[in-house]
Amino acid sequence: MDMRSAMRTLDRGTLRHIALVCLADALVGASFGAIAVSGGLPAWVPVAMSLLVFAGGSQFAAVGVALAGGGPIAAVVTGLVLNARLLPFGFAVADVLGGGWRAKLLGAHVLTDESAAFTLLQRDPKARRAAFWICGVALFVVWNIAVLLGALAGGAIGDTDALGLDAAFPAVLLALVLPSLADRSVRNPAVAGAAVAVAATPFLPAGLPVLLALLALVPAARAALRRTPARTSGSEAEPQREAEQEHEPRSERRPEPLAEAR
């Protein structure tokens, strides 16, 4: 997608939000590079991880396992469990990556918590697309530069916890997701899911508790499945959803409402 037209699509407020998220993540990225190098890893390790993995939480976790003397497989498994949430995020933002393979292959790599959250905030299909790409690409560039600088600075960067930066990441996500909680059908499972995740944290390996939060969706999922046979063409109520799928020719939509492989 053309970045300049994407910038015009989004309002200034959203662009400012994205810039601020980039700034916050830059500080986290720099601390990641510094922690990895001052822990004794060669500088190319955090740099290569940031370019190729590009998922902050799993990078910290994998490096943490490695620095604690864990094996490389343990580090990989920890990172992968943490990143499993990207799978449902991918389905949720798939509409913004419609079109050619190039968009899918490139866009998938810049899918993060932040780009998913910014996309979730937008309703209009064009704005969703713009939010995803601007946030995703900007974060990728900023994150990698920051990690490189942090790795070069090494031990010169002090304790980022003293700056309260560990509170910035949850605060940023909260600010992005809170508006969607105005809807009770979202708020109830979100609150229940968060409670499940926190309660499970002492007992499960990192990453799994967050996935367990999806259990809170079971009632809504059953309702959705039960409702579907009746709603073959009942989409008039939500014109926006309809518009999001405009890349799919209408005639191709089958009457069978359930997920179905072609």
Add this chain to the structure above:
Amino acid sequence: MPLFAILLLAAGTYGFRLAGPVLRDRLHLSEGLERLLSTATAVLLIALVATAALTQARGFAGWARPAGVLVAGVLVLRRAPFPLVVVAAAGTTAVLRLCGVA
């Protein structure tokens, strides 16, 4: 952290990311399931917020961090500007730590 481990983690992570965009074209999801997917995103993100705010290495993260996130939540509800929200969260946590609150 050898190169093969980084490549393995990168490949698996990319697979998680790519599956949705690729499979989504081949699946016809009903309205209800579509809505469920965006609800699932919100549920996962809020769970991530809660665990990141409250826990560290399977234990309690201490009071300073959740206090900062709580301040952020209140400011968001009062429609404070986004930069203020983030700065207030980090600032609250930093000041509490400076005062000796873990």
